Amino acid sequence: MIVRIMGEGQVRLDDGHLTELNKLDDELFSEMERGDESGFRRTLGALLDAVRRAGRPLPDDSLEPSELILPSPEATLEEVQEMLTGDGLIPG
Numbered sequence: 001m002i003v004r005i006m007g008e009g010q011v012r013l014d015d016g017h018l019t020e021l022n023k024l025d026d027e028l029f030s031e032m033e034r035g036d037e038s039g040f041r042r043t044l045g046a047l048l049d050a051v052r053r054a055g056r057p058l059p060d061d062s063l064e065p066s067e068l069i070l071p072s073p074e075a076t077l078e079e080v081q082e083m084l085t086g087d088g089l090i091p092g
Contacts, residue, residue, distance in 0.1 A: 002058070003051055004066035006075070011055025020050055032081055040077045048073055 001018075004010045024047040031039035048070060058064060071080050
């Protein structure tokens with residue numbers, strides 16, 4: 001799976017990491033529903049760190065179709081809410 005972190009680039013991520021990422025995505029979604037800004041910041045950082053840690057960066061000049069687009073670390077709770085379709089950021 002190709003994942004893009006907005007403002008950073010793309011990584012290739014093995015599907016075996018989806019369970020961990022889905023857990024963080026569910027937590028992030030719950031915090032957004034509650035309007036928990038500090039929890040949102042913490043969990044978004046953990047989600048992005050997990051993708052960076054597990055993924056293999058693609059070259060900067062590579063432009064692969066992204067199967068998943070994650071917000072930048074600076075994204076606000078409101079901006080991320082607009083990105084969601086109701087299913088979270090990570091497809092289940």
